[in-house]
Amino acid sequence: LTDTLALPASLAKPFAVFLPGDVSLSSNAIVDAQWTLAESIAAQAFADGGPLKGKCPTANEEDLCLETFLQTSGALLLRRPLTDAERTKARALFKSSSLMSSDERLSFVLRYLVLSPSFLHVVEKPSAANQTVTPLSGYELATRLSLLLWDASPDAMLLAAAAAGELASPEGRSAQFRRMVASPKHDRFQKRLFETWLHYQDIRSAVKHERYAEFFQPGVADAMVVEAEAFFQRVYEAPSSSFASLFTSRETQIDASLAKIYGLPAPAQPKAVVTLPSETRSGFLSQPWFLASKATQLEGSAVFRGLFLIEKVFCIKLTAPADIPPLSDTDAQAPRTQRERLAIHRKPACAGCHTQIDGIGLGLENFDTVGRFQTHENGVLLTGEGEWTDESGNRRSYRGVGELASLIAASSPARRCFMTHWFDAATHRKPTRNESADFETNVEAFLNDGNMKQLVERYARSASFATRQFHTSGAKP
Amino acid sequence: MKRRTFVFSPVALGLFSPFIRALEARANVLERDSYFITMHKAQHLYTNNNPAHFVPKMEGGRMVLPPDLIAFEGLQAFLTFVVGLDLKVNGGGDWHDCARSLFTGSANAGGRFGKPSNESIEAYVAAKIGLTSGPLAINPYHLADASTSDAYQPCWMRQASGAIVKVTPVADPLTLWNRLFAGFQPSGSTPTSPGSGAQNSVEAARFAARQSLFDSVRDDIQVLRDQVASEHRQQLQAHLDGFRELEKRVIGANGKPNPTMQDMNRVCAVPNQPSSASSRLSPAHWSTSFSPECAAIERRAPCRFSLAMVTTSGSFQVDGGPSLPTRHAALPATTSSTRISSRTTADSLFKSTMPSRRSKC
Secondary structure, three states, rough: HHHHHHOOOOHHOOOOOOOOOOOOOHHHHHHHHHHHHHHHHHHHHHHOOOOOOOOOHHHHHHHHHHHHHHHHHHHHHHHOOOOHHHHHHHHHHHHOOOOOOOOHHHHHHHHHHHHHHHHHHHOOOOOOOOEEEOOOOOOHHHHHHHHHHHHOOOOOHHHHHHOHHHHHHHHHHHHHHHHHHHHHHHHHHHHHHHHHOOOOOHHHOOOOOOOOOOOOOOOOHHHHHHOOOOOOOHHHHHHOOOOOOHHHOOOEOOOHHHHHOOOOOOOOOOOOOEEEEOOOHHHHOOHHHHHOOOOOOOOOOOHHHHHHHHHHOOOOOOOOOOOOOOOOOOOOOOOOOHHHHHHHHHHHHHHHHHHHHHHHHHOOOOEOOOOOEEEEEEEOOOEEEEEEEEOOOOOOEEEEEHHHHHHHHHHHHHHHHHHHHHHHHHHOOOOOOOHHHHHHHHHHHHHHHHHHHHHHHHHHOOOOHHEEEOOOOOOOO | OOOOOOEEOOOOOOOOOOOOOEEEOOOOOOOOOEEEEOOEEEOOHHHOOOHHHHOOOOEEEEEOOOOHHHHHOOHHHHHEEOEEOOOOOOOOOOOHHHHHHOOOOOOOOOOOOOOOOOOOOHHHHHHOOOOOOOOOOOOHHHHHOHHHOOOOOOEEEEOOOEEEEEEOOOOOHHHHHHHHOOOOOOOOOOOOOOOOOOHHHHHHHHHHHHHHHHHHHHHHHHHHHHHOOOOHHHHHHHHHHHHHHHHHHHHHHHHOOOOHHHHOOOOOOOOOOOOOOOOOOOOOHHHHHOOOHHHHHHHHOOOOEEEEEEEEEOOOOOHHOOOOOOOOOOOOOOHHOEEOOOHHHHHHHHOOOOOOOOOOO
């Protein structure tokens, strides 16, 4: 909307659209939200100094003015040219009464466009022949591409490419892809990708015991989120756009509050990019947002961290037993470390899951509840040793976060798992049957190159990107 | 929409005991939209979430509100408190999974541990007290509280049928205000109605344009509904239904005010319209603007709301380690362990507490 109508940035709030295949129902709330948006946009667009104020001032040029508005702003709002029926309705609204000013009449046209179901719903229509797999139109492709790369509607250039039929070919889509990923709007995609995958915003709800107040001070959660976003952006935008670097890069952006957690001197500037020591830090696994959100108030949790990585990085679903006993510290010989408590806990009923969970989670035992590196726990030296089962079923030992991160970075199951998260973030659904072959081809390529940006381009170039599979028959006769 | 109100019961706090009883049923009042509002406080481990802050006490048959609910002073007769629920669901799961199983607005449970979810509890309660549940989730991911930290847009509502429906969260204060108050004409003010002269002509033109706008959009939705594949038709039909509801409110507010509101002779304060610039719903805004005067209106005539406070406490299983040695010390026995382990169990709870007779408010 802000792109389309040149409205102030204050209005640039995300507004959800319904995607094809979305199983959700349109609730009253979202219709209300659409109405609120229409009213708000109309009020601001025609306010004094607003971008549409006095747009069609003279009576003898009103018709031309309206047609231009429909061809430009209207097409951008609906992501396609208006149909004849829509034009007729828009004209009728504009001509409704001479008692209202041209601004007010045009505001009703604007409301009509924003309230349009085509504004709210991304529609991919079935073919007249009722094929289950239907080629997308140029405008449908433009919308698919812009939602994928920008989380936004197509711009005028993309609509022009659609009108010219350029998006039907992989080369045409590649040309637009290169233009679009260079835009700042592409940041939205990578932000959404990493947030939906790793939920780094969870750190905002973390609470720590008062003894950590010095490190978990007000605002530090915000700094952690900023660090995460900057880190993921840097890795994603790098020429190699390397999946492995998510786990191995030691470059990160810190402020004074994070420097304290990292045990570094406060940077001279409010924010600074630093390279962390290889002995203690490696990728996001050793970043405070991750470590502190997977922790209790008082200590880092090998279980939370291990379970999170198993589920999110390896896409393994573990089934918990009905009643999980707490980690006991009431045994005759009280354990001094989390590692010792977990060893007791790994009795036969729990060993199945905890061998996997602890095998990864204990590799991060050197990090406390806020993400500081620690060498001892209750006087016991922490080794960070763990055991890892690779894709061939072989048990491999490692020591510390660096070795653990390297194992994950090179892991095929981890890359395959990332592909599923990536596809879900990109499309909000799972691959359809007609996409599965292209998806597998893309997986194979990603296993080899690990390049996250090329992953997106290969998807945009694939044949199935330009089609839509319907599960049922087409439109009503 | 029919509405009933219930009052807190002293026996509600007992283990496996009824927790709601009917207060009064008021007849001869015209039906209007009403909203069943639930609020969720969770994670009772922390100071601000101590039950003493938000669980009322009964003193001499009178409900004494705790500090967190003081804004509702005077409205006790209209509050429904459901307490004593343990968040555990049948078959296990940790706190987060259980929280997801209970509320609209939290993430869809049933995945991680493969256990079926309960019906959304506030939808269940709404149905039990005779309300049609139209979900209004206010829980975008980044604002979610700790217990629903895995919540993600869009949110989810689980129905009795087992169906899971996505609900788009409302994060924008202006949208929420419109949802609750658009078209609401407080008593003591004059409803908008056609007047006379030139001003009236312009108003009439505006009203006609607005009616035309709604006609055009409604027609577009119908056309699109008939063009899409059948698997998407339900989605467009739901949009059409929602749009008709909107039309009723907006057109009604401008041209056909509900005459029953003229019967009201006290002003029920409507909160000030918030700015949409704020990205966060401010609890202060609502708690200070929703005045106890509304209670008086409730007693006399149809008002807008049925209020419910749904609170939860649960055994936070992951806190069992040495990190939180006093974890249950602050929890009174009254909040412990009525376990909703299945819908059947929940049904039996309500059967013993819900009056069988229905009446209009």
